[in-house]
Amino acid sequence: MTELAIDVQGLTKSYGQRKVVDNVEMQVAAGRIVGFLGPNGSGKTTSLRMLCGLLTPDGGEGKVLGLDFRRQASEVKRQVGYMTQKFGLYEDLSIRENLDFVARLFSMPDRRQAVDAALERLGLKTREKQLAGSLSGGWKQRLALAACLLHKPRLLLLDEPTAGVDPKARREFWDQIHDLAQEGITVLVSTHYMDEAERCDELVYIAYGRVLARGTAASIVAEAGARDLEDAFVKLVGQATDNFAEAG
Numbered sequence: 001m002t003e004l005a006i007d008v009q010g011l012t013k014s015y016g017q018r019k020v021v022d023n024v025e026m027q028v029a030a031g032r033i034v035g036f037l038g039p040n041g042s043g044k045t046t047s048l049r050m051l052c053g054l055l056t057p058d059g060g061e062g063k064v065l066g067l068d069f070r071r072q073a074s075e076v077k078r079q080v081g082y083m084t085q086k087f088g089l090y091e092d093l094s095i096r097e098n099l100d101f102v103a104r105l106f107s108m109p110d111r112r113q114a115v116d117a118a119l120e121r122l123g124l125k126t127r128e129k130q131l132a133g134s135l136s137g138g139w140k141q142r143l144a145l146a147a148c149l150l151h152k153p154r155l156l157l158l159d160e161p162t163a164g165v166d167p168k169a170r171r172e173f174w175d176q177i178h179d180l181a182q183e184g185i186t187v188l189v190s191t192h193y194m195d196e197a198e199r200c201d202e203l204v205y206i207a208y209g210r211v212l213a214r215g216t217a218a219s220i221v222a223e224a225g226a227r228d229l230e231d232a233f234v235k236l237v238g239q240a241t242d243n244f245a246e247a248g
C-alpha cells in the first residue's frame with residue numbers, strides 16, 4: 001500500500017451560516033505533487049490552513065504525515081512547510097535576517113548552517129544582505145520558499161506560490177518543486193495557472209467548498225468530455241453553479 005502524506009475526510013468549515021469548506025476529502029500519496037484548483041473564494045486557502053494546523057476545522061478526521069491532524073496540530077505544524085498567499089516576509093529585514101528569524105522560530109540548533117544551506121539552494125547568496133521589501137516578486141517568492149524549507153518539512157502546502165511572478169521565475173520555481181518531490185517531499189499546491197496544473201501528478205478541483213473532480217489532468221479532461229483542462233473546469237463549475245442555484 002502507498003504511504004499517504006495526507007489522508008483526511010469530511011473537512012468542513014463554516015463562517016457564519018456559510019459552509020466555505022464542505023466535506024472535503026483529501027488524499028495525497030507521499031512524494032507526489034498535487035495541484036489544488038478552484039475559483040476565487042472556493043475554499044482552497046481555508047482548506048490548506050486547516051491541513052497545516054493553523055485553523056481549527058468544524059469537522060473532519062484523518063492524518064497528515066501520519067499524525068492526527070486535529071489532536072496533534074502542533075506536531076503537524078513542525079513538519080509541514082506552509083507558504084502563504086502573501087508570502088509573509090519581514091520587509092525591513094534582509095534575506096539572511098528573514099531566514100535567521102524563521103530558524104529561531106523553529107529553535108533550530110544548527111541555525112547558521114541551515115540558513116547558509118537555504119541561501120545556497122535557492123540561489124539567494126548574492127543578495128543575502130538586501131532588504132526583503134526591496135526584492136522583486138520572483139526573489140520574494142524564492143525567499144519565501146527558502147523560509148518554508150528551512151526546518152526540513154516532509155510536506156509542503158503552497159498557496160498560490162507563483163501569483164504575480166514572471167514566466168521565467170515560475171518555470172524555475174516549478175523545477176525546484178520537482179527536485180523537492182524527487183527527494184521525497186510531498187507537495188500540495190494551489191494555483192490558477194493551467195500550465196502549472198499540467199505539471200502536477202494529480203489535481204483536486206473545488207468550487208463552493210466541494211470537490212468537483214480529482215485525478216490526473218488527462219482523466220479530468222476525459223471525464224468532463226472537455227477540450228482541455230480549462231474547458232473541463234469551466235464545465236464543472238457551470239454544472240455546480242446550476243445545482244447550487246436549484247438547491248438554494
Ligand SMILES: Nc1ncnc2c1ncn2[C@@H]1O[C@H](COP(=O)(O)OP(=O)(O)OP(=O)(O)O)[C@@H](O)[C@H]1O
Pocket residue numbers: 015020038039040041042043044045046047085
Ligand atoms: N476569516 C474569515 N471570515 C469570514 N469569511 C471568510 C474568512 N476566511 C475566508 N472566508 C470566506 O471563505 C470563502 C473561501 O475563502 P478562501 O480564502 O478559502 O478561498 P480561496 O479558494 O483560497 O480563494 P482565492 O483563489 O481567491 O485565494 C470566501 O468566500 C471567503 O470570503
Ligand SMILES: [Mg+2]
Pocket residue numbers: 044045046085159
Ligand atoms: Mg486563497
